[in-house]
Amino acid sequence: MSLTRRLARSFSSGCNKISLMGAQVNKGQGKSGVLASPVVLRQCIKEAGIQVEDFGDFVQNVQENDEILKLDQGFARFYKTFLANTLGIANHVQQSLSKDSSRMGLLLGGDHSIGTGGFFTSL
Structure with a gap:
């Protein structure tokens, strides 16, 4: 089953008031393609006919002199x-x-900072 059809089925019986947000971020991981994922996922949502209120994308803020931090167990990119x-x-x-406040938020992205950013919002 295509992603578009799965999205349509997922939202057909659930919440019909969705606030859509995107996060074009990719510096927290090494895989290519995540920067474009909000655009691709939006297209799938549109093709599935899901009605959303779109609040646009957060575009990453690349810090100067950034580096990979080596930790005792791994690293932080x-x-x-x-x-x-x-x-x-x-x-x-x-x-x-x-x-x-009656809308369900749906955050599309990017790297793992979408999870931590969404989590901080709930605190």
């Missing part, structure tokens, strides 16, 4: 940019959802 994006995404989500 471009941690300054990741933190700036996490806070920016949290603000974007908070502003979007504050307009209508």
Whole structure:
């Protein structure tokens, strides 16, 4: 089953008031393609006929002199940019959802900072 059809089935019986937000961020991981995922997923949502209120994308804030931080167990890629994006995404989500509390938020993205940004919004 295509992604478009799965999206249509998922939203057909659920919440019909959706606030759509995107996060064009990719510095927190090494895979190509995640920067474009909000655009691709929006197209699938549109093709599925799902009605949303679109609040646009947060575009990543790349910090100067950023680096990979080596830790005792692993590393953090471009941690300054990741933190700036996490806070920016949290603000974007908070502003979007504050307009209508009855809507379900759907955040499309990007790298792992979409999860941490969304989490900080709930605190």
